[in-house]
Amino acid sequence: MNTLAQDNCIRVSDAQISLEHTxxxxxxxxxxxxxxxxxxxxxxxxxxxxxxxxEDLYLRCTEEEYQEVWAGYFDLDRDYRxxxxxxxxxxxxxxAVEHGWGLRILRQEPWEALCTFIFSQCNHIPRIRQIxxxxxxxxxxxxxxxxxxHYAFPGPERVAALSGEELGSLRAGYRAPxxxxxxxxxALGQLDLAELREGETDVARQxxxxxxxVGRKVADCVLLFGLNKLEAFPVDTWMKKAEGxxxxxxxxxxxxxxxxxxxxMREKGIDKGRQKSL
DNA sequence: TGCCAGGCCGAAA
DNA sequence: TTTCGGCATGGC
Numbered sequence: 001m002n003t004l005a006q007d008n009c010i011r012v013s014d015a016q017i018s019l020e021h022t023x024x025x026x027x028x029x030x031x032x033x034x035x036x037x038x039x040x041x042x043x044x045x046x047x048x049x050x051x052x053x054x055e056d057l058y059l060r061c062t063e064e065e066y067q068e069v070w071a072g073y074f075d076l077d078r079d080y081r082x083x084x085x086x087x088x089x090x091x092x093x094x095x096a097v098e099h100g101w102g103l104r105i106l107r108q109e110p111w112e113a114l115c116t117f118i119f120s121q122c123n124h125i126p127r128i129r130q131i132x133x134x135x136x137x138x139x140x141x142x143x144x145x146x147x148x149x150h151y152a153f154p155g156p157e158r159v160a161a162l163s164g165e166e167l168g169s170l171r172a173g174y175r176a177p178x179x180x181x182x183x184x185x186x187a188l189g190q191l192d193l194a195e196l197r198e199g200e201t202d203v204a205r206q207x208x209x210x211x212x213x214v215g216r217k218v219a220d221c222v223l224l225f226g227l228n229k230l231e232a233f234p235v236d237t238w239m240k241k242a243e244g245x246x247x248x249x250x251x252x253x254x255x256x257x258x259x260x261x262x263x264x265m266r267e268k269g270i271d272k273g274r275q276k277s278l
Numbered sequence: 279t280g281c282c283a284g285g286c287c288g289a290a291a
Numbered sequence: 292t293t294t295c296g297g298c299a300t301g302g303c
Contacts, residue, residue, distance in 0.1 A: 026284060121285035124302060128284085131300095173299030178286085215286050234284070262284070281303090291294075 001076065003066065010066045015057035016080050018102025019050060025103050025263040027225050029116050029129045030136075030153070040145075042136070044069050044109050045152045047145035060146070075107050080256075087257050096257075096264035103263065105230065105256055110193035111186060112153045113226025114208070117218045118178045131172045135159070138166060156186035178213025185211060197227040204229065224255040233258050 004011045019039050023031040031041035038051035046069050049060040059070055071077065084101075088094040119131050132153075139158045140151035160183040167176045185191040191211070196204035204227055208219040216235070223232035233254040251257075 117284075120283090122283055122298085123285090123300080124283045126302060127300070130302095171300065174286090174297090175299085213286065217285060221284070266284085283300100283302095285298105287297090289295090291292100 003063075003071075005063045008060065010059045010061060010063060010070075012057040012059070012076060014055050015052070015074075015076060016055075016102065017052065017057055017074065017076075017104050018100075019052055019057075021100050021103040021263065022074075022106065025100060025259055026125055026266065027259060028106055028108060029125070029132045040148070040150075042143065042150050042152055043073055043106075043112075045141070045143075046070075047143045047148075047150040049146070073107055075104050078104075080104060083253050083256060087253065087260065093257065093260065096260040099267065100260045100263045103259060105224065105259060107228050108225050109153065110197060110222065110226035111156050114182055114193070114214075114218075114222045115153075115159070115179055117221040117225070118182060118213055119172055119175050120221070121175060121213075121218060123175075131170050134170050138162070138169065156183040159183035160187040175213065178211070181213070182211050193227065201229045201232060205232070220255075224259075230255045 001012060001014050001016070004013070019031075020033075023033075023039055023041075028041075028043075030043065031039045033039050034049070036051070038049050040047065040049045042048075046061075046065060048065075048070060051058050057074075057076075059066055061070060084097050088097040115135075116128065116132050120128050123131075136151035136153055139154040139162065141154070143150040143152055159179060162180065167180060170176060172179065182191075186193065191207060196207055201223060204223055205216075205219050208214050208222055209216065214222075218234075220232040220234035223229040224234060231250075231252050231254050233250075235258070
């Protein structure tokens, strides 16, 4: 894999990524597909457009932005081939990995991961996207990108300062107070997500679960998608019984395995009670 | 029109 | 320790 700056964009050769699978597998909520096959999204306070041609990934950004933001966000320094090959050693995982080929775990901003996965509880992905979009439009910083208007994900201080009426306008239901409490904990320095990222996974999990409205599932989603803990395994309620069936539900890449499983089973519309027969 | 969703919480058994 | 109802909302 190497990079080349050309024509106002960055080309990453042999990037081993499927943008479709990466963005639609349920790990993130802020990427929009364009008619030309590209995707436009906002992360880490920046907007960008990305697309693939063959094995190459293209990003509409400067080389400086690529190095500072996007190489890390897309986890492009990590070689996914041996990981995927290792996971695919049993038949079920082989099918899941084949289905989700090119899926990469994004290194999202920790607070955004926490906030969006609190919204995710008992919710549909399209509706999660709408709630997150309303939040960003309500209080996120406006970003100009190629003549388009985008909005950054608002920091915890801004969310903590929202009025009850503003929170209600998100139409997030009973999850809104959970998000506000989490935002307040961060804004007041009672919880430091950057610190958790550097520490032990179990310690971070316990700290996250101490928040009201954050259980094991949401905590592990934050660990996996926001704190780069690839061994975290966000077990779905219906997936609990399958936990013992797949050896990849443990180990250093359990989170990646889990995301392949989640994406595979959701896309295939596989019934929740039938996972044992897969 | 109902069903149900990347759940969590607190009470009851 | 496990089970269960309630919680808001709206896409399908």
